Each structure stands twice: as structure tokens, then as C-alpha cells.
Amino acid sequence: MTLEQVEGWAEELAVLTGGLGHLFARPEPREVFADLIEGLLSGLGRKNGWTMAERAGHATPHRIQKFLGEASWDADALLGEVQDYIAGHLADAQATLVLDDTQVIKKGTRSVGVAHQHCGVTGDVRNCQVMVMLTYATKAGHTFYDRRLYLPAVWADDAGRRRDAGVPEDVTFATKPHLGIAMLTTALARKLTFAWVAADADYGKDPALRAFLHEQALPYVLAVPVTLPLAGPPSKPHQPAVKTAGDLLHYAVIRDRWERRSQGEGSKGQRYYDWTWFDAALPGQEPADGFAHHLLIRRSTEKKQLAGGRVDFEYAYFLVHHPHNAALPEAVCRAGVRWTIEENNEQAKQITGLGQYQVRRWNSWHRHVTCAMLALAFLTVQRTHHPGPEPAPENDTASGTGLEQVDKAGKAQPTTEASACH
Template identity: 80%
Template sequence: MLIDVMPEHVEGWAEELASLTAGLGHLFARPEPREVFADLIEGLLSDLGRKNGWTMAERAGHASPHRIQKFLGEASWDAEALLAEVQDYVTSRLGDGQSTLVLDDTQVIKKGTRSVGVAHQHCGTTGDVRNCQVMVMLTYAAGCGHTFYDRRLYLPAVWAQDAPRRRDAGVPEEITFATKPELGIAMLRGAIDRSLPFVWVAADADYGKDPALRAFLHENALPYVLGVPVTLPVAGPPGKPYQPAVAKAGDLLHYALGRDRWERRSQGEGSKGQRYYDWAWFEVVLPGQEPANGFAHHLLIRRSTDKKQLAGGRVDFEYAYFLVHHRRDAALAEAVCRAGVRWTIEENNEQAKQITGLGQYQVRRWNSWHRHVTCAMLALAFLAVQRARHCEQQAASENDGVSNHAPEQNVEQGKGAPAREMSAYR
């Protein structure tokens, strides 16, 4: 339940939701799909324990799930047109020139082999290899809230190269195999083309290790903080002749340890309070990839504040490595803050699955998958906007109209990170 939400807020949200769905009625040529669309979005935002065709049809008063299934599978409307509306809604309500775009993928476990994109592949949800679908998501993290901005379905090579299977699932002919970072690049390019206001890009090591993604960010002069593996080749720190010409990121840990360069800072607010770590950073050279003009590369190392029980029974500090591409006047405090913002996409993945039915679909084809996921994105964006408005009103009431601080301020106290809590109205 959203903190401090009163019945009058819920009623206001319901009215605004009706206005929102009605305002999108132009996407549908006939009255029936407009009605089903409104029913579907309301169902995705309801307190139903399981949000499938049957439960949402019953809630909407339909005799069977046929109308919802037809809306997602056969009705004449364009999921990409709805996505553009979702993006405009997010930009107009949450747009912030200091925002961060966050890339990550999430998985939905599936049985069988017919659902589009399903394959025996790595599943980050469970940490093993199993039958699942993978969707690459892009989160917009602003100072007042965060929600999904774009999505791509990852089509494994076994699908991309199987013409009969593609045909049965309705995969368009122009869709070819693309890696997850390549899908991420396409979404970032789309955000730039649509003039989305943002400054930084963040992602974990599965994306940070990809040279093509880094090259795209360099070419567009975008600051980033990307998780990287300990094996990432780097050279540096500059001016240290005893360092090998090219080392691995993990080899440079001794430089931070030997110089006692650690600063304790919060990475942001977590479910148990501030998430404090020790941090060190220093300039490095990325072999074969020059930073943008006026930018530099730094290796940012995060260390746990106490020793942990690690794999194999070893007890030691936990370390994580990030490559930071930033304008030369950037400070450690901002890099730490942006590294913390990466977790907003984890929250969006969890909230969308638990609250707005992101993974609770009963569809198999390309078109219907994109329709369902885009509707779930709209529902999550609506919640993010309502929560941001409520928090703004609450802050204005408590502080006599003084607005919240910018996200990069007060980083040591963790106050720059977007808030964690969000829930559907009930």
C-alpha cells in the first residue's frame, strides 16, 4: 500500500486513469477495443492475485476471456503507437534533464517451445539455465520517480534462424538476431531521437563489457557508469610506470588498497535504510576506445563495509567494478549516486511483475506479446506518475512549498536516489 495514501487520493487516481485511457482511444478504430483496453489497464492495476485473461475478464464482467484475448491477438491496433504514447506520458510527467537511463534484462519462465522467443537460456531470475523468455528493458530514472521507457523481446539465434517457427509466431521478416546490448543500443538511440531529457546511462556488467555499447555512448558524448567484469582490459592509472601496459580491472585493486583511497558513501536508500559502501576511483585508459572529447574514463571500485562469507567458504570483502565515462569535472559523489540509480530497473522489473502483470501473460505470438507488455508498461508508468505527484504534494505540505532537492545533491546521505516504494492503488 502506498504510504499515506488516503481514500480521496485513490478516487482521484481512478478518475485520472479513466481520463488517461479515454485519451488514448484514438489508437483504436472501433468502440469495443477501446472498452477492452480500459478494462485491461484497470485489471492490471487491480489487486487481483493473478492477472491472466480469466481473472481480468471476470473482474470486468466479461463472460469469458475471449474479448481480452482478441484485443491482444486479433484486434486492429499498433503496439508501437501505444508505446510512443507511453513514452510521451513518461516524458511529460516525469521528464527531468538530470535523469538516468538504465538498461537491463528480465526473464519470464515458460513451459513448452511455442511462445515467441522462449528457449533454454540463462535466466537471471533464478540464476541458472532454463526455459524462459528474455526481455531487454530501458528504465527512465528521474529525481521524482522511475518507470519503464522502452522494451525489446530478445529473439535467440535458434528462433531467428528458424523460418517456420518465426512464421508460426508472427515474427516480422525484418527482425533479425540481435544481442541484448544491440537491443539496448536501439532503445538508447530511440530515446535520443525522441529528445528524451537525460544525462547519464547505467547498466550492469553484462552490458558494460560490450565494446559496441560503449562505443555508441562515446560517439554520443554520454556519461555512463557501467558495471564491468574483473577481466575488463584497462591501462592505468596514468603516470604509474610499474603498472603493466594493459591490465585487467581486478588487477588494479591493489592500487586502491595500497593508497588507502577508500571513501565511505551511501549508494542510496534501500529496503533496510542507507546502503553504505567504501568506494575508490582513479583514472584509467580503455585500450582501443577513446573517451568523448572532454571526457575521461575512471575505474570505480565498490567494497563492502565488512567482510562476507564468499563462495568456497572464503571470508573477505565483496568488490564490484564500474567503468565511468564522464566529463572531467565530474566528482566521485555523482558517480556513486549514478551507480546506485542502476537498481531502479531491478525495482521496476519486480514491481511490474508483482503489481502490473508484466510476466502474467497467456500469449504466444510476437504481436500479442508486445501489446501485453506495453499495456503493463502504461500501468506501471501511471503508478509512477501518481506516486511522484503524491510525494510532491506531501513534501510541499510538510515544507511549506519547498521543492525536493536535485538527485545529485546530498549523495553521502543517500538522498539523491529515487525512492523504492511503489504499489498499485487498492
């Protein structure tokens, strides 16, 4: 995407923002809304109240600040319009809903939700806000479909901080997976078409989220920790019992049946790993009727330098819930689709100002983030309508249809199956 392309979409953008004018009771917020969305899509290096106000010809950032903080309009109503826009342009029965969270580093303690907590951006604990996001990923493109601000217990239980930040009374503490359940519930209620759900291990390890997906009979591929409790399969004589996902690695090494498959296209081409899988049972959690559980183990194609100086393969584990007649290799591709939400996080922060807000209150946060989501959705839709040239693939493997099986000698043998990745 280039700045020239964005500028060429001005007419389409004016139609989009003009069509949302009914969300605002007066002309001024309609004008500021259009200015704000244009600013979020502009080539400004930093997208805050001052820079966007200057771009729009405002003398001060007051009009934008008032629009985000004081004007009378409903961020959730705008979110519903964003969701309708996405469904209207990207709807795909084979789409994947991807759940994850991202963080924005913040100083001080007054901005809503800011606390000393784990920050995935830096990999340590620091002052930040956490937003739980839901991405709609299709073959044509992917963009954010929903958002929730994670309110830590130190905020949820502090009446004074809640009052100062304008947190609604009905908002209580909820874990990140429970916020994910709320967003999935909304997607189902709005009859969004999709086929699978994917998430990382912080969500995959949560029994409540898995139970919800079972109740809804939804296929999923969830990354899980090595410690995920399992109820089998039964161990063989003189072999260790299987009690966790990690215990199955012993049997995977002994069995030595791995298939080399692409997890999808990455920045450096196809992302190949070696895979094996087992029937799995979760203690106290049955799959939906007509569904089964499998545990996928992913192994790096080469040994790597690991923590502590040890050289070995890297392994990752995925729990799969799928219909009995489904092709299990599809789960490999769906596990790869999970990375689309990382791309959305990066694009939204770098291009549409997702984390560049200067707001502190509950309403203001939701307004800014929803506007940034609309801007990202607009970009995604325009890319589907005006795709840029793509290099021709050199062979089937490069185009994402090459699935390989690794024999005992470690040689990759091509298979005839087609990739389901998108």
C-alpha cells in the same frame, strides 16, 4: 501504495485511457483496452485473461484475447504514447536512463522467444523469455520507458518458428546490448531529457554499447567484470602490470584511500560502501571529446563469507565516462540509481501483471507488455502527484546527504559534499 489509493485514481485513469482511444478504430477495442488497464491496476492476485475478464464482467476471456491477438492496433503507437506520457509528467534534465533485462519463466517451446537460456530470476539456465527494458529514473519517480523482446539465435534462424509466432521479417538476431542501443537511440530521437546512462556488467562489458555512448558524448556508469581489459596506468617497478579492471585492486589495497559513500536509499536505509577510483584507459576506445574514463572500485564495508568459505571484502567494478569538469563522486550515486530498474521489474511483475500474460505470438507479447508499462507509468505519475507521508530523517546521513571519507584507521570522516543521488 494501497488498493484504496488506486481506486481513488479512477477518474485520472479514465482520462488517460479515454485520451488514447484514437489508437483504436472501433468502439469495442477502446472498451476492452480500458478494461485491460483497469484489470492490470486492480487488486487481482493473478492477472490473466480469465481473471481480468471476470472482473470486467465478460462471460469469457475471448474479448481480451482477441484484443491482444487479433484486433487491429499498433503496440508501438501505444508505446509512443506511453513515452509521451512519461516525458510530460516526469521529464528531468538530471534523469538517468537504466538498461537491464528481466526474464519470465515459461514452459514449452511455442511462445515467442522462449528458449533454454540464462534466467536472472533464478540464477541458472532454464526455459524463459528475456525482455530488455529501459527505465527512466528521476528524483520524482522511475518507470519503464521502452522494451525489446530478445529473440535467441535458435528462434531468429528458424523460419518455421518465426512464421508460427508472427515474427516480422525485418527482425533479425540482435544481442541484448544492441537492443539497448536501439532503445537509447529512440530516447535520443524523441529528445528525452536525461543526464546519465547506467547498466549492469552484461552491458558494461560490451564494446559496441560503449562506442555508441562515446559517439553520443553521453556520461555513463557501467558495471563491468573484473576481466574488463584496461590499458594502464603503467605499472611501477616490481609491481604487476595493469591489464584488467581486477589488476587495479592490487594498487587500491596498497594505496588504501577509500571513501565511504551512500549509493542511495535502500529498503533498509542508506546503502554504504567504500569507494576508490583510478584514471583508466580502454584499449582501442577513446572517450568522447572533453570526457575522461575512470574505474571505480566498490568495497563492502565489512568482510563477508564468500564462495569457497573464504572471508574477505566483496568488490565490484564500474567504468565511468564523464566530462572532465564533472564531480566524479556523482557516479557513485548514479551507480546506485541502476537498482531502480530492479524495482520496476519487481513492481511491474507483482502489481501490473508484466509477466502474467497468456500469449504466444510476437504482436500479442508486445501489446501486453506495453499495456503493463502504461499501467506502471500511471502508478508512478500518480505517486508523484499524491505522495504518501515520508518519515523525517534523523540526521544528514539518513537523508542521503552524508558522504564519509575513511581514514587509515578505518574511521569514517564526514565530508561537506552533497549527494547527487536520485
